[in-house]
Amino acid sequence: MVCVKANQQRLYRGIQQQSKTQQPLSQYQKHEQAHGRSTHWTASVFDGVIAFGHEWPGIKSCIVVQRQGYRDGKPFDEQQYYISSVVTSAEQFHRIIRGHWSIENRLHWVKDVIFNEDNAPHPGRNAASNWSVVRNFFITLARRLGFTSMATAKRHLANQLQRIFPLLQ
Numbered sequence: 001m002v003c004v005k006a007n008q009q010r011l012y013r014g015i016q017q018q019s020k021t022q023q024p025l026s027q028y029q030k031h032e033q034a035h036g037r038s039t040h041w042t043a044s045v046f047d048g049v050i051a052f053g054h055e056w057p058g059i060k061s062c063i064v065v066q067r068q069g070y071r072d073g074k075p076f077d078e079q080q081y082y083i084s085s086v087v088t089s090a091e092q093f094h095r096i097i098r099g100h101w102s103i104e105n106r107l108h109w110v111k112d113v114i115f116n117e118d119n120a121p122h123p124g125r126n127a128a129s130n131w132s133v134v135r136n137f138f139i140t141l142a143r144r145l146g147f148t149s150m151a152t153a154k155r156h157l158a159n160q161l162q163r164i165f166p167l168l169q
Helices: 009-021 048-052 090-114 127-144 150-157 161-168
Strands: 002-004 026-034 037-047 061-071 074-084
Touching: 002 009, 009 037, 009 048, 009 061, 009 074, 026 090, 037 048, 037 090, 048 061, 048 074, 061 090, 074 090, 090 127, 090 150, 127 150
Parallel strands: none
Antiparallel strands: 002 074, 026 037, 037 061, 061 074
16 A cells, blocks of 8 residues: 555546545544544545556555544644555555554654654764664663653653663663
């Protein structure tokens, strides 16, 4: 499954149009309340062969995920589009997409935002790889020590090796 971004204009607009004019093959809805947010999810699966089979031979499904709700008291309404080479239920696609977002939020976002990995200077040939190992080690260690917030873990554990080693024994 691949997320379709607006820079793929024909495909992006085609899926938008398809979702407005055709009935989905499958649809799944879920409501969540967590982290000060109220979110209603709707995942809809459409036939990708009919709409895009001649331009994109591997497409079997087009998936539209709509998220509506409130974040910090402010309403939001977002849609994301995906293509897939398999046909499955909207509920299964929802699980796959949520699983990917979980990885994105628990690892990639932490490395990008908390550790500023994308903007870190990396002089030398192996520096980027070495620093990535160090960041991953810290994230793993912090989670094993029970921290759910990496920002809190950084503040709590910075320059505090005497705090870390007794906890590991």
